[in-house]
Amino acid sequence: MTVHSADTVDSWVDAMIDPLDKLLQLAPDAGLIGIRKGGVSIAKRLHERLQPSSPLGELDIAFYRDDFAQIGLHPVVGPSLVPFSVDNKTIILIDDVLASGRTVRAAMNEIFDYGRPARIVLAVLVQRAGHELPIRADIIGTQLDVPPDSYIDFDPATGAVIVGTR
Amino acid sequence: MALAHPQLDSDGQLRHFLDLDGLSREMLTTILDTAEGFAPLGARKVQTVPLLRGRTVANLFFENSTRTRTAFELAAKRLSADVLNIDLVSSSTAKGESLLDTLRVLESLQCDMFIVRHAQSGAARFIARHVAPDITVVNGGDGQHAHPTQGMLDMFTIRRHKGNFESLVVVLIGDIRHSRVARSDLAALRTLGAGEVRVVGPRTLVPAEVESLGARLVPRLDDALVGADVIMGLRLQRERMQGAKVPSSGEFFRHYGLSAERLSLAKPDAIVMHPGPTNRGVEIAADVADSPQSVILEQVTAGLAVRMAVMSMVLGARSGAPL
Structure with a gap:
């Protein structure tokens, strides 16, 4: 198991600021939306640093997951906002x-049920191998x-990222 | 081997939804929390979610009820399920062998869920026992036994207004005897730990067993209303009364009708509930039904979120071994 400390994770968040700042200069009314739960924590930090004009949005994708038939309804943390x-x-x-x-696919499906955005940009703290869909991040922290059998967990409580094997 | 739970699978997940009696406080709370997730969808441009896309829900109504059928139908459609409405009221032999034959036919149509409404108590459970293992049954009201989704939408409405159940004084008024809604409400209030539940109504319409359901029988409405947080009216179910001694509508209202004057005996922020359809001037005065304290229409809206929660929970519980 490898632990990336909160300081290391902070530097990954730092790496996202510059490209996001450039994006917000081109589209000042852009809206940030975090995906629960880990994504919301990252989105809150980015929103505080960037101070965009739009309030922060939060998505709970429990109703949009593609594994409902296999494992049923995931616990709903709270309504999407x-x-x-x-x-x-x-x-x-x-x-x-x-x-x-x-x-991300589930989140995009949900966003389109709120309306028709001009475009969606994907920003993630960590990108790893294991893509099963043609979806890549536009902005990444790191x-x-x-290895394919390992997991990467961001812990909002400590701000650290843990890499381990199941 | 222990007898299989009628509503839960081997993992403790909701498999059928037949009765609130027998479900834990945790399960009821999970249903309410899940419903809170569905509630805001009504404010969106697209009000549907794709959760039950490709699934088929059959409304099996052996008893007429436009309101409940419509509520289930809309909830299923908001979950993107296909809905079949099957009118079984006119079928005169809708029991025994022919009921099982009806079930076999519907199973052959590859339905995933039966919503059952029946005039006989225990009908939903009977059907749940006899359907194919991949079909889930939701009770839409059976005889005088239970109406669990109505019970849960009542709890949802109460929790939204009052936050918790522990400190509440809840009053149920009227025809308890014939009311499956009252039975489901009483079961849920007891499980969720309501502070005090009072029941008031004509002697002929209040069975003695309410005391065993955790409620206190109060003879006079005025006494029952003092300090109340939640007041639940019940419909006078004349169609279910076979020879029962029922006071006339006017007499009923004089003794048990909720008037503005009587409402003032309750706490100033008390909420007034009724499962509908309301008989104005019988169970409730028109000005009370339309007052700011009335949450009767909120109950209808809550029914949508609660039914979506129940339907997605029962259809999602497929990880365990079949019963």
Whole structure:
């Protein structure tokens, strides 16, 4: 098991600030939306640092997951909150770890049920191998190359990232 | 081997939804929490979610009920399920062998869920026992036994307004005897730990067994209302009364009708509930039904979120071994 300390993770968040700042200069009304739970924690930190005009949105994708038939309804952490109109807007979708891409697909499906955004940009703290869909992040904090059977967990409580084997 | 739980699978997940009696406080709370997740969908541009896409829900109504059928139908559609409405009221031999034959036919149509409404107590459980293992049954009201989704939407409405159950004084008024809603409410209030539950109504319409359901029988409505947080009216179910001694509508209202004057005996922030359809001037005065304290229409909206929660939970519980 490898632990990436909160300081290391902070530097990954730092790496996301510059490209996001450039994006917000081009699209000042862009809306940040974090995916529960880990993505919301990252999105909150980015939102505080960037101070965009739109309030922060949060998505709970429990109703959009593609594994309902296999494992049933995931616990619902809370209702999704999108406190702005997504129509014709740049949406910056934020998650902690991008692996298979299934979570992002579910999140995009949900966003389109709120309206028709101008475009969606994907920003993740960690991108890893293991894509199962043609989905890649536009902005990443870091790329971690880990074996296929390992997991990467971001712990919002400590701010650290843990890499281990199941 | 222990007898299989009628509603839960071997993992303790909701398999059928037949009765609130027998479900834990944790399970009821999970249903309420899940419903909170569905509730905000009504404010969105697209109100449906794709959770039950490709699944088929059959409304099996052996008893007429446009409101409940519509509520289940809309909840299923909001979950992207396909819905079949099967009117079985006109079928005169809807029991025994022919009921089982009806079930076999519906199973052959590859339905995933039966919503059952039946005039006979225990009908939903009977059907749950006899359906194919891949079909889940939700009780939409059976005889005088239970109406669990109504019970849960009542709890959802109470929790939204009052936050918790422990400190609440809840009053149920009227025709308890014929009311499956009252039975489900009483079961849920007891499980969720309501502070005090009072029941008031004509002697002929209040069975003595309410005391064993955790409620206190109070003879006079005025006494029952003092300090109440939640007041639940019940419909006078004349169609279920066979020879029972029922006071006239006017007499009923004089003794048990909720008027504005009587409402003032309750706490100032007390909420007024009714499962509908309301008989204005019988169980409840028109001005009370329309007052700011009335949450009767909120109950209808809550029913959508609660039914979506129950349907997605029972259809999702497929990890365990079949019963």
